[in-house]
Amino acid sequence: MLTCKQASQLASKALDAKLTFRERMALGSHLLMCKLCRDYRQDLRLLRQGFKRIDTQDRLLSDSARLSEQSKQRIAEKLHQQTQDTETK
């Protein structure tokens, strides 16, 4: 019989790899009896969905962070430099 700790590890591993038959059986029978671990598995799926969605909507760190004017200036100079380099070649 798995402990919750072991079951939680298998529930996570299932998101990254195919569980062996033995692992699937062990996890399945633990989940049948353990609501906390069923909740945990559901939350892991939700975490996955949440972070997938962040990427598609590009909302990670939305709005707040911006390049400072000095940074923009520095980058603009570099870009300008490289444009000139390629033109003179």
Add this chain to the structure above:
Amino acid sequence: MVHQLSAPEVWLERYGNVLYRFALARVRDGYVAEDLVQETLLAALKAKDNYAGKAAEQTWLVGILRHKIVDHYRKQASDKTQAFDETMLPNLDNGLFDSDGAWEASAVSSWSKPEQLLEQTQFVAAMQTCLDRLPERMAQLFVLREVEGLDSEDICQMLNISTLNNFWVIMSRTRALLRQCLHQQGFTRD
């Protein structure tokens, strides 16, 4: 539809902040993020004649940035002499499981109405906060796997993780930590 590139001079103005945010969310350090934006735009400038017009301009630039970020992770991992494995993690089971391997009472609440939860901007902000609280390499690992969707084997190589088994153990702890952090941010089953 074939997309056209605008003049390189306007890239910085138009996409600079988008690229910067994208980078900052993945590397945490403002200077590094700025460098990555610069490298991306320089690389784009070099590659602009090869732009096939298949992706929109911003998507194309973000694609270049993704590669730069992965290169950065890889370089960081190779600078570290010690492999990234379980022994480097803080003892994270404290507060999650008791000595018998059962859930601690404080760790067990779950989220209600998941679909609605994902629509909330506060939830997205909380995910970011929780990601930032993770040890840096854990956060990189998580982002590569869950946000970038890379294969476990590739990530192990990139981040110098010696075995897949280590990868699974670290991932498991990372997920448990994120969930716990989100609970602490107030996203709990009511």
